[in-house]
Amino acid sequence: MLEKTPVTEQETGWEALLSGENAVHSLVLSGGVALHALNIYVVTTIMPSIVREIGGLEYYAWSTTVFVAASILGAALSARLLGAVGAGRAYAIGAMVFALGTLFCAIAPSMAVLLAGRAIQGFGGGLLYALAYGVIREVFRPELWTRAIGLISATWGTATLIGPAVGGMFAEFAHWRAAFWSLLPLTALLALLAFSTLPRKAATEEGRTPLPVLQLVLLVSIVLALSIASTLSTAAQQASAVGIAIVLFVTLLFAERRAAGKLLPSTSFNPTSPLAALYATITLLMIGLQPEIYVPYLLQELHGLSPLVAGYIAALMSIGWTAGSMTSAHWHGERAKRTIFAGPAFGFAGLALIAVFMPMIAANFLVIAAPLAIGIIAVGFGMGFAWPHIVTAVYEFAPDGEAEKASSSITTVQLFAAALGAALAGLTANLAGIETPSRDGVALATSWLFWLFALMPALAVLTAGRVWRARRKTA
Template sequence: MEHLETRQKITIMIAVMASLLFAALNQTIVGTVMPRIVSDLGGIQYFNWVFTIFMLTASVTTVLVGKLSDIYGRKIFILTGLALFMIGSFLCGTAQTMIQLIIWRGLQGFGGGMVMATAFTAVGDLFSPRERGRWQGLMGAVFGLASVLGPTLGGYIVDHFDWHWVFWIFLPVGLIAFYLILRLFPQTPRGEKNRIDYTGSIFLVLTIVPLLLAFTWAGDRYTWTSWQILSMIAVSAFSLAAFIWVEKHAENPVMPLHLFKNSIFTLSNVINFLIGVAMFGATMYAPFYIQGVKGISAAESGVIMMAMTLGMVLASSIVGSLVTKTGKYKKLALGGLLVMGAGMVLLSMLTIETSILLTTIYLIIVGLGLGTAFPIFNLTVQNAVSHRYLGVSTSAIQLFRQMGGTIGVSIMGTIMISRMDAKIAATPAPPELANNPAAQTLANINPQVLLSPDQLAAIRSQLPAGMEAVFDQVLLMLREAMNAGISSVFIVGGAVITLAFLCTFFLREIPLRTSNEEPPQEDTGNENQTSDDEQASHRPTEKAGAHH
């Protein structure tokens, strides 16, 4: 596909980015409208499953489709993914109960996983590694754009229309993308149609799903040492051992283990995992500071967080062009991680007196660093493996980043709550609360109430006369405790990015290939075949012989 005319490749990429935008917008818009959906459908006890089921189905589909698309080509999977996502989106808008919404969100996840897996891989089909930098940057910018538009548009729809339109409004974008992909995207099978590794696929699913569920529920629904969490981790560990054994003996493994002998592939995925931890930590817990500690409304919080996203979009676009122009990427990756780490350290220094302007500047710094590093490690993996492994290697990148985010958010949440509780326990309560039955409501108040202005107003309205000043002291104590917890989260995020920075020092920078037909300089190839490096090493001799 890299030999297509430039105009056709650009048109295909517009269709691919439209597909990605369609999927990403539907992910980012849901969080804003969930309170309204819960009030309409009920079933608040199943609230988290609306997000969890999408994450699980998308993660599993992404890694499985990566391998299948290497065999059967990308077109069938991106079209199937778009179709499933559109059907799921339409059905989500028709949901009458929370259970129905969860089922249709699972269907959306299957489609979204296919779209995500094939969209980033399509860049590798259309362009050589040297050319991919620009397009990888633009793909990252699409995610940033969705993060900006989704919550803003979702809030507007909820305020002026019915919530069902959140799932329907982008269907025309999906239909246009489907038509363009159908007409323009060539069908190009990538490999021999060997027997599908069903056993390996099953054990891979049994490794991923319990692990993600364990880290999603640990510290929230169940304690870390509960039998539910420990049993899920045990099932995941057993399945991983079985998966490794199966893959070593499989004729056509779903995840070729020999790829992990490639130091660039392995190290890039480790760095991606660490970036996922810090990235999701920043995006999940910065709003806690803005809304809980500073008392800013959710709508204004979204605008402030938009600054980080715009910084990411700007940096991603510029860095992508620089990589394509210069062919260099390691120094840019190190610089991006250094900037992101500095931003995380600055965020860890926030206090209840820090201005919103300064907070916004710190978030922009994080966004600039993230936007610089984010697209590069997609490129390093794709550049280091043979083109026949493009789909499975690209899927691995996304899986490691998603798992990093899921695991990181869970661990950081536990750290935040633990630090908050310790801070509250170490802070003496106002003396007015002692031996005052009327003030017991204040003594037992939960810090989570800081995130709900309505609950705060309701508590204040029910206080006895003369207790307002005591209530303000309690709120100050809770805000300081939440600030301490969030600072701990950002310290951990800074440490994780520091580790990613150190790992990047050991990442070998190899020249970006100018053609997909060139063998990568570091590629283990197939264990049972001659490696590309060995084949390449014989080519000069062959050419010399032909010349004589």
């Protein structure tokens, strides 16, 4: 349990986080997350330009698939790297790996080389993203943890707004390679800052545990199976791929229970453990977010909006995430603990509003614009509102000697749940008939999609309530 020490607002406020040595640490940690997030959204925007020049349209989706799979692998190994070489060197290594992948992408003469670069990028980006949560515990006082997590969360949300604009600029002027080249000096600066300012002392906590090779192979295989499922053309093929993923997941559970080297902290699969409830909450919330990938499409298909307008309306979810993080990041005590189940409640309400108003085919979109926008914002707000305190609770309930592993597991679970949710959203939408030529059919599929996924944050309210009760017992 975290030690309770009386502190002043000056010691726990944003000024304390963004001044002196803390400011440099905040810049490095948020910079690594920004680099990872910007890359995701920039590449998504420039991919049409890439395939027009070097070909490989049939492997279009694999640009995301290999990146996500490698990111999960990097996140899972971040604790071992942090324990072996220390924060400064670990960040520098992650940045250099990311830079190597970026270089491959910038010079890629073919899709095969680009995909290799994306895999290397993903591994480095996963390291940087997961390291941010592990290093927070090393460089900031506990009183600043939630603000630091809130800053990282807000950085991600901001990058989702800036990334498409930056990528669009390079695509507009037909210089997609320059988008990758532009990331290299930023990556070099991040590596230099991290190496010179972050602690370089290696920990011993993770160094002697066996590497969970089998679990990592199974984890990446699950992500690949789910990613493939979202690209298959028939419901039977998709169901088969999801079935394979389920079998692999069950195998992963058995392997994790029996292995000497664990992928997650030792209490993660104990149904009565607060840590298990936290991971369940993260998973349910991340799955509930994934129908957002259909928001731009539905706004264009059902309501006739332009791609630009639809894209910015969809971006309201990211704005909501940032607003939620900044709202609750400075909260402490009982009010902070309640955010863990208040956040999922916001998410449920938001998805319910989208489920009701998105399918309404009105002659004038302005009739439904306000409640639809509120719903989209609420989904992101709920996630951002709860996220800083979910991460802090993971720190709190980490078993003795497994703090670094618990920190890296946050990103591993988050990325895995996002991949799972995206695949399930694609499967649900296709089975519901979202590709039907009839607008009424698309509207019906939309209702099914958002109502079914609204169940995820509703269930997260229950799992988060278990965490809240556990924290009250230990208070």
